[in-house]
Amino acid sequence: MRTFGVEEEFLIVSPDSGKPLPLAGEVLRLHELDGQMTGLSRQLILTPELQQEQIEAVTHPHSSLSELGAEIRAGRTYADSLAQMAGARIAALGTSPHPVTPHATSNSRYDAMMDMFALTAREQLTCGCHIHVSVSSDEEGIGVLDRIRGWLAPLIALSTNSPFWNGADSGYASFRTQAWNRWPTAGPTDTFGSAQAYHELMGDLLSTGVVTVPDFDARLSRNYPTVEIRVADVCLNPDDTVLLAALVRALVETAAREWKAGKPADRIPTALLRQGAFRASRWGVRGDLLNPQTHRPDSAAYVIGVLHDHVRDALDEAGDDAFVADSLERILRDGTGTEQQRKAFGRRGQLSDVVAHATSLTHQLPATSYSPASGKTAQKQIDLPQRMVTG
Template identity: 70%
Template sequence: MRTFGVEEEFLIVDPDSGYPLPLAGELLRLHDPDQKLADHPAPSQMLAAELQQEQLEVITHPHSSLSGLAAEIRAGRAYADSLARMTGARIAALATSPLPATPTATRNVRYDALMEKFALTAREQLTCGYHVHVSVGSDEEGVAVLDRIRSWLPPLIALSSNSPFWNGTDSGYASFRTQAWNRWSTAGPTDVFGSAKAYYSLVEALSGTGVVTSPDFDARLSVRHPTVEIRVADVCLDARDAALIAALVRALVETAAREWEAGHPPDMVPAAILRQAAWRASRWGSEGELLHPVTHRPATARNVADALHGHVREALEDTGDASYVAEALQRILGQGTGAGRQRQAFERNRRLSDVVKLATGLTHQESADYSSLDNPLLEGDMETTGPSPDLAAVSV
């Protein structure tokens, strides 16, 4: 069974005003794996700084079961929030700040260089994504997977959409993080590579331009671990949605690997068309028409979700994740994504601070129903396997 792990980026916010706070350095100083803080046990998660001091990243270990990964996602959120509370702040799973913010850059050689080179794009980049790593057996398998999951990534943007506000206004998008992120020079979908050699040739050529050293593709090979890294999702307001996205990503990777082994060719749809699919997913989330991953024509979000579910159903059944994914998809399609919940919170009193208060409450809610994860095939898998928790291999 393929192992998988995730990286979640969170905003550090003032619990009253809702404004982001540049406290990542302070939270990392408080982080001590050998100590017990509040009611939380010594953490196994790795915490990391991001481009801006208003962000904190929590990185899980690799897991072989969804139940183990979901439990660590919840524990990591609770632990990060316990650190934030010690400074008078909170952690919020918001992919963009609802309130206006002037980010404070993290100072080190790498980030200083990014700020100098990318100017306003870097200075304004206060976005929180959700990255899923899934193990692969070789670079050749990894690139074959990348070639075969391309069309299925835009639905993940729609299902995870959690960033409707930008600089104090409603952007009109369900995932404005996607729009802001795509200002980076190599962000977005890729064309079919065909081989690991072709993949690395492109990476080398991009490096040779002097603009980037590590490309920000929607999906790529990790430079540190034997994994593929899928990077399209917003950080999810609800931890249950984070578990869903992780389960779907692992199933997509497994399905693609099986297709490659069976000799099935990838869909040769141009990256330019996939960019339109990502735009639709970013604009409408689960509430409008998306591009169907097979026909590449407009279709309802429910039809697209059904197509995705059907595409990976066999892999989900083999991992024991089928029941959870079916229920979670119906919940999102019925109740909406984080973007819709943010807008509902704002409409009550027309206060963006209410959106942030909602988010701090939902980020690690303990009352959520995880009963469909109680599968005998999954129980007892809090042990971790594979590489160390340092899964981060991001350029930003």
């Protein structure tokens, strides 16, 4: 069973106005202090991000979907409890509904990015979800990357959670995708063909003096024996994060089997992949998507069904298919975080309502996990110290 892990980025927001607050340094200070007192910070990982208005929660690698889901929720609860101590909350929003001028985190890496990328970096306050899945070697990893390229746009559609930008509805289901694509290496890639070709490209990119780490939609991890899929918005509902992780692991397993069997990668032009990503970003699950098999528009429901069928064998073997099937049906029926945000705004036309609603959904949903033995959704309690839960 391949292991997988998740990195989720969150906004730090005012509990009153919902506006982002530059309190990451204080939240991380409390995280370090709590580790000295309870040891919890050694179990739950929080890291800084580009801007002081955001924080990242990182899970450990897991082989079980239920264990991964429990740590995703534990990380959200823990981060929110620390934010409350600092006078704030966390919200799983891909972009801030309120206008904001971010405050950059100062370290050697981020200082260099601010110097190189200027306004692009200064304005970049977006929150994504990155999923790591284990691979046996770089060669297998490249075999996977070459074979999942056409399947990433539906993942964007399923995770859309950023309709607002600079105080207005952008018209996009995922405006984070549009803002993110301002980085020079963001987006889909050509096929690589081999690990050697991939690493040669990394060397060539480094030699340009522009980027040190590529922001590809999917890449080999620098630090772990994994492939890292980076297309998703952070999900408002933690169950959607668990769904994405299940689908990504199944995509990786399916692609690895194709690579081992010698099945050629689909050499769809990268320009077409960008059109698929645009459709997913623009309309999410409420418009037509590009079918990864025909590269022509089909309804979102049909394309999501094609994705599900493509990875069903891997899902079945992992015991994840019932959870995935139920979750996909729910999203196609109820929508993603984008629909939730727009509904919250529509009640009174207040951006603060959007953030308040998001804050409640980020960490207060009951912890659930799929139980393969029963085929049902089982409750799983997160055991955190009461001080952390109450703040």
